[in-house]
Amino acid sequence: MSTSVVLTIEDGLATLVLSRPERKNALTRQLFEQLDEALSHLRDNPHVKALLLTGAGSDFCSGGDINNMGGEVEASVRQATMNQANRVLAALMEFDRPVIAAVDGVAFGAGFSLALAADFVIASDRARFCMAFARIGAVADMGASYTLPRIVGYQKAKEILYCARDLSAQEALALGIVLEVHAPQVFRDRAREIACSMGNMSTAAFSMSKRLLARTFESTLQAQLDAEASAQALAMTSPYFHAATARFMRKEPPLYQWPKT
Structure with missing residues (x-):
């Protein structure tokens, strides 16, 4: 084939x-x-x-x-x-x-x-x-x-x-x-x-954000708020979040940055 x-x-x-x-x-x-x-x-x-x-x-x-x-x-x-x-x-x-x-x-x-x-x-x-x-x-x-x-x-x-x-x-x-x-x-x-x-983004955070956006036109405000809260709670417990915030506090370059044109 x-x-x-x-x-x-x-x-x-x-x-x-x-x-x-x-x-x-x-x-x-x-x-x-x-x-x-x-x-x-x-x-x-x-x-x-x-x-x-x-x-x-x-x-x-x-x-x-x-x-x-x-x-x-x-x-x-x-x-x-x-x-x-x-x-x-x-x-x-x-x-x-x-x-x-x-x-x-x-x-x-x-x-x-x-x-x-x-x-x-x-x-x-x-x-x-x-x-x-x-x-x-x-x-x-x-x-x-x-x-x-x-x-x-x-x-x-x-x-x-x-x-x-x-x-x-x-x-x-x-x-x-x-x-x-x-x-x-x-x-x-x-x-x-x-x-x-x-690809340098948090895979977990990106995945949850993508799912939230996909459902937004079929969802209510309260449902979106609840889903955001659950997703954020998970994102903020991830190793990526802790590493990224630590870099911010140390004024180091971020783990993820959109490429300039």
């Missing part, structure tokens, strides 16, 4: 590369299987502190491979494929360490959805984003109907989904889809720099 996903781990940073550059890294069942396996391996590896997700060549991901979508296929078969894709999406969104997507070229359809599953998207200035589903009479999938409105707002999400138009890197930046935009020669290095820096 050919390798559609390349996984490397170096100094606590895991890098997952979608590796079908000849098809703009289009998603297939085989690719989802390999992503699922890789994410399962990473989830159980305590030495991994952050994850960088990117595409081989000059594109991130063109979405589902159209070559595999045609023909008369029973709805149950398509449902099984989507269930597999959704396991990957959930594994990314629930990954308890920082996930950075480095996006070049196209992030279309489910490729756009995949990028939205990351904690942050760093894009090259030639990146283009498109919820292209309407162009082929399909429904937005892999969590797009959940993630996109939470980032851009309900009305703008409808426009992006229904118009199925391209968004430039700069428009995606203005909408909050993308965190930073850089030249193609340096955007991956910047994404890696951010991922490595975030």
Whole structure:
């Protein structure tokens, strides 16, 4: 079986590369299987502190491979494929360490959805984003109907989904889809720099903060306050907290600091 996903781990940073550059890294069942396996391996590896997700060549991901979508296929078969894709999406969104997507070229359809599953998207200035589903009479999938409105707002999400138009890197930046935009020669290095820096955060504190943010739109204020209090009590008993506060008192450089541009 050919390798559609390349996984490397170096100094606590895991890098997952979608590796079908000849098809703009289009998603297939085989690719989802390999992503699922890789994410399962990473989830159980305590030495991994952050994850960088990117595409081989000059594109991130063109979405589902159209070559595999045609023909008369029973709805149950398509449902099984989507269930597999959704396991990957959930594994990314629930990954308890920082996930950075480095996006070049196209992030279309489910490729756009995949990028939205990351904690942050760093894009090259030639990146283009498109919820292209309407162009082929399909429904937005892999969590797009959940993630996109939470980032851009309900009305703008409808426009992006229904118009199925391209968004430039700069428009995606203005909408909050993308965190930073850089030249193609340096955007991956910047994404890696951010991922490595975030890998120095308290894994426990980051994981609890991520879970708190994930539930905020379905929660009440009191429920969030209670959850925050429980999480903080755990965070403040950790060795990381004691080491970090001791460094602060000694006026030493912090254990974690966001990298300057």
